[in-house]
Amino acid sequence: MSQPIPVDPAMSPAGLLATLPVAGRAEIAPAESPYPLPNIPEEDDRLSLQHFILRAFLRGNSLVPSLHSSAASGTRASTGTWTNHILDKTIAQATAMPVTSPRRILDVGCGNGRWCVEVARRFPQAVVTGVDVVAPAKHYADAQPMPPNYVFVQGNILRGLSFADGTFDYVHMRFVHLGIPSGQWQPVINELGRLIAPGGWLECVEGLLPVETGPAFARYNGLFGAILAARQIDLAQPRKLDSYVRQSPYRFHQIQSRMVELPIGAHGGFIGLSMAWNMVLGIQNMRAFCLQAGLIAVEEWEPLLRAIDEEFGSMAYQAVMPLHIVVAQRQG
Numbered sequence: 001m002s003q004p005i006p007v008d009p010a011m012s013p014a015g016l017l018a019t020l021p022v023a024g025r026a027e028i029a030p031a032e033s034p035y036p037l038p039n040i041p042e043e044d045d046r047l048s049l050q051h052f053i054l055r056a057f058l059r060g061n062s063l064v065p066s067l068h069s070s071a072a073s074g075t076r077a078s079t080g081t082w083t084n085h086i087l088d089k090t091i092a093q094a095t096a097m098p099v100t101s102p103r104r105i106l107d108v109g110c111g112n113g114r115w116c117v118e119v120a121r122r123f124p125q126a127v128v129t130g131v132d133v134v135a136p137a138k139h140y141a142d143a144q145p146m147p148p149n150y151v152f153v154q155g156n157i158l159r160g161l162s163f164a165d166g167t168f169d170y171v172h173m174r175f176v177h178l179g180i181p182s183g184q185w186q187p188v189i190n191e192l193g194r195l196i197a198p199g200g201w202l203e204c205v206e207g208l209l210p211v212e213t214g215p216a217f218a219r220y221n222g223l224f225g226a227i228l229a230a231r232q233i234d235l236a237q238p239r240k241l242d243s244y245v246r247q248s249p250y251r252f253h254q255i256q257s258r259m260v261e262l263p264i265g266a267h268g269g270f271i272g273l274s275m276a277w278n279m280v281l282g283i284q285n286m287r288a289f290c291l292q293a294g295l296i297a298v299e300e301w302e303p304l305l306r307a308i309d310e311e312f313g314s315m316a317y318q319a320v321m322p323l324h325i326v327v328a329q330r331q332g
């Protein structure tokens with residue numbers, strides 16, 4: 001069991017959060033990215049779980065037509081009403097010229113690199129580049145031989161990346177919404193557009209603040225919301241993803257945009273329960289931050305976590321994380 005973290009009484013929650021260095025927590029420098037989750041092995045493990053959930057829920061690693069894995073035509077996952085309806089439509093409507101044989105693929109905010117490694121194996125003729133503001137604490141590829149066509153490059157999407165215009169024929173960004181301050185979404189989408197070759201594809205999958213939660217999870221959302229607000233992160237912004245893509249000077253067409261609801265908790269079957277576990281792990285990884293910032297008393301932490309866990313296990317709540325998915329092609 002981890003030791004209680006002493007709270008420094010001199011530390012006030014307000015104002016300090018944006019730059020707070022938390023002892024024992026490998027934080028991404030706030031000057032580089034406001035992303036609040038720590039760069040620790042436990043968090044990389046959680047990202048693996050989250051990757052499997054998203055891959056199962058989205059039924060593949062990509063919705064760009066020819067990149068969509070064979071899972072799309074396979075057996076439907078058994079999560080009741082949750083997995084299929086809108087995404088089937090998304091795939092069916094993605095009738096534009098597909099990326100038939102991708103050569104250069106970029107994944108922005110690649111985390112531990114699982115998505116990249118899987119896509120590199122699926123497309124051995126392509127080079128897959130994963131970019132992240134930090135080298136992961138526990139790189140997925142450390143555990144096994146890395147595919148020779150996968151490279152990791154450290155880079156900050158908020159500062160622009162060091163690749164030439166039009167380098168990639170497919171650019172993917174998934175779940176970087178906690179690392180993009182509210183005024184930066186348009187520049188980020190513009191930078192992604194710059195990197196895509198004419199005729200190439202963009203795919204973004206970003207999350208919004210969970211809704212329809214029980215009171216315990218709502219309380220945590222309040223704490224987390226204070227951290228995000230201090231870092232100028234507004235989780236309503238991903239709702240506007242498609243308009244940022246439309247307004248990009250790099251001119252996209254075939255823009256397809258869908259909101260889907262990723263269930264959290266027992267009401268969402270297997271996917272919902274897995275997502276609930278993912279959320280609990282993520283909350284645990286924020287423990288040091290929340291305690292040291294004085295957002296919650298140490299003796300309140302474990303009861304809160306237990307109450308959240310119970311809510312997720314109860315059918316009384318219908319918590320979901322809305323996701324906004326945008327797929328678009330850069331004009332030729």
Ligand SMILES: C[S@@+](CC[C@H](N)C(=O)[O-])C[C@H]1O[C@@H](n2cnc3c(N)ncnc32)[C@H](O)[C@@H]1O
Pocket residue numbers: 028032033034035047050051108109110111112115131132133134155156157158173174175176178179180
């Ligand atoms: C929730 S993880 C998502 C990982 C991966 N995309 C996935 O879906 O499995 C978010 C990642 O974005 C990275 N990130 C945050 N801010 C960033 C920035 N400004 N530039 C590049 N990466 C960033 C974080 O370091 C973290 O690895």
